Amino acid sequence: MKLDRDGDKYFTHKKVSFRPSAINSHIIDLSFEFAYEMAFGSGYHRKHRTGGQELRTPIEIFRNTFQGKLAEGVFYSYLNQNHIHCDKVDYGIHGKGVWDDTDIVYKEKKISIKSIAFFSNLLLLESEDWDAEGRYLPNLLNTEGADFYDYFVVIRIEPNTNSLFRGSIFKQDLRDEIDNTTWHFDIPGWCSALTLQFLIKNDYLLPKNALLNGKTRMDADNYYIQCVDLKGITELISILKALE
Numbered sequence: 001m002k003l004d005r006d007g008d009k010y011f012t013h014k015k016v017s018f019r020p021s022a023i024n025s026h027i028i029d030l031s032f033e034f035a036y037e038m039a040f041g042s043g044y045h046r047k048h049r050t051g052g053q054e055l056r057t058p059i060e061i062f063r064n065t066f067q068g069k070l071a072e073g074v075f076y077s078y079l080n081q082n083h084i085h086c087d088k089v090d091y092g093i094h095g096k097g098v099w100d101d102t103d104i105v106y107k108e109k110k111i112s113i114k115s116i117a118f119f120s121n122l123l124l125l126e127s128e129d130w131d132a133e134g135r136y137l138p139n140l141l142n143t144e145g146a147d148f149y150d151y152f153v154v155i156r157i158e159p160n161t162n163s164l165f166r167g168s169i170f171k172q173d174l175r176d177e178i179d180n181t182t183w184h185f186d187i188p189g190w191c192s193a194l195t196l197q198f199l200i201k202n203d204y205l206l207p208k209n210a211l212l213n214g215k216t217r218m219d220a221d222n223y224y225i226q227c228v229d230l231k232g233i234t235e236l237i238s239i240l241k242a243l244e
Helices: 025-040 058-081 137-141 171-179 193-201 233-241
Strands: 004-006 009-011 104-106 109-117 122-126 151-158 184-192 222-226
Touching: 025 058, 025 171, 058 104, 058 109, 058 151, 058 184, 058 233, 109 122, 122 151, 151 193, 151 233, 184 193, 184 233, 193 222
Parallel strands: 109 151
Antiparallel strands: 004 009, 104 109, 122 222, 151 184
């Protein structure tokens, strides 16, 4: 289902309610250490989105990386709770030119974990990252990387990390703020590579400079799917278990 449009304004349809589950403190610890090192230490993250113009500051990189790693950790834990055992989340620190090519791999199926804010109802994928066949272009340059993802899983994180970490960037101060915050997640659903190919072919595109829900200006062109159109996560669990 496409977004409603009024000129350069785009609006989501029916919303999927956030159903919070607590995030394990061990996942928070690992995600914090990883994000801090990637933002302020020896790690590397690109400073702008593909096709975007806004440069990300170190604290913005920290926010985004922390949220993303929380999402990977909770989905890995969710798989284990459902007796699906895959390789552990990669918390290794990578420099420029080296990156994780896939978030989760199970029985050679590659799963991309996409984190969004708890109030969001839209999965966005930067259009310049994908070709017409749904291949991930940045990894075409990485001879050891995967250029194709079988599944995309959406994880929502509460609170929205973009609303936090507005003060000191000293490590202990950031850690204290995290410890004084209650963290939750939910899994509104997933889609397949075939879905991405459909989105690309049928121009499910939220263009650069468009206003999402009349207020959030887009920094880059994005393919999109609304959370209400995602498949339920239990269906993916059944698919993965059938691979055993």
